[in-house]
Amino acid sequence: MKRLLLILLLPVLVIGLWRWLADPRDTALPFGTDDLSSVQAELAELSAEERQLVEDYVRRSRGDVLPQEWADPDEPLTARTFAQAIELERAYRVRMADQQVRSDALANQRDAAWAPLRAIAKVELVRAEVLSPEALAARRGESAGAARASHPVFIVRVRVQNTSDEIIELLQGSLKARDSEAYLPLDLCWVDRQSSLRSGSVEEFDCARLNQAASEQATAFANGAPGRFEVRWEPSKIKLGSGRELRGP
Incomplete structure (x- = not known):
């Protein structure tokens, strides 16, 4: 009887030992x-x-x-x-x-x-939103029937400040958001200002791509994603009233 019991238990013991050693x-x-x-x-x-x-x-x-x-x-x-x-x-x-x-x-x-250009012109994000066509039309003072978009639109408010002692005659550059979850950054706004901005002056304006629906990345940015995005101002060209011109990398 003991021998039979041992024979019956042997496979179980072998399997258990194999699992223990595996x-x-x-x-x-x-x-x-x-x-x-x-x-x-x-x-x-x-x-x-x-x-x-x-x-x-x-x-x-x-x-x-x-x-x-x-x-x-x-x-x-x-x-x-x-x-x-x-x-x-x-x-x-x-x-x-x-x-x-x-x-x-x-x-x-x-x-x-970029440092010398950033010292002259400060560009920063005020807010970012994804608006429905109707909300965008209302924001722009248009009737709902005159909406220029048929899809949700990503729109950002940008503030530009002349932090130098000279007049800025031309300012170009890109405001971007680096995304820790994506290889490519999120383009927030291409700044192309070709009118005079006096020393210390501050202006705000909206940036939006009306012909593009808000992407998942843009929507995540607008909704707030702590730690995911880093906003960066990358100036490419500044021309001053003195005639001096600076270019970014």
Whole structure:
């Protein structure tokens, strides 16, 4: 009887021992999806750092698995297991950190080149909104039937100030919002002012693209997204009353 019981329990013991000895890093990633619910138990066995690496990799790859010969050498999405995902995501983070260092150095150089122009003209955002065609028409003093847009429009209010001791005769540049969740920044307003602005003078005006519907990025900016966006004034050209002309990078 004891022998029979031992024979019956042996497979259970073997399976239990195998599970105890198994490395969760060998777990196969779900294919074709970024849903990790089917491997939550195995994820829980990883350290917090490794679990985050796997989750970030799957989010980035969206569950795609490319053959080695088709993969981008700089950003291969070839992982089939947790271990491979951890290795690739670590390498990706190192590469991104290196790129960020170079990007920050370039940004510092450009900021240094912009500094003399920013010292002359201050351009800042007053507010940003997404308006319905009817609300936009009302804002512009038009009847609803005369609305020039048939879709929600992203509109920003911009303030320009001459902070120099001279008259500004021409001012050009771009007001942008860097987006931590997107590669490209959000264009807020192209400033092209070609009339005199006296020292200390302040003016405000609206910027809107009436022929474009407000994008998801613009809507997120208008709704407020703490920590996501950074507004930057990037002047390209200033001409002063003295005839002096300054250009940005």
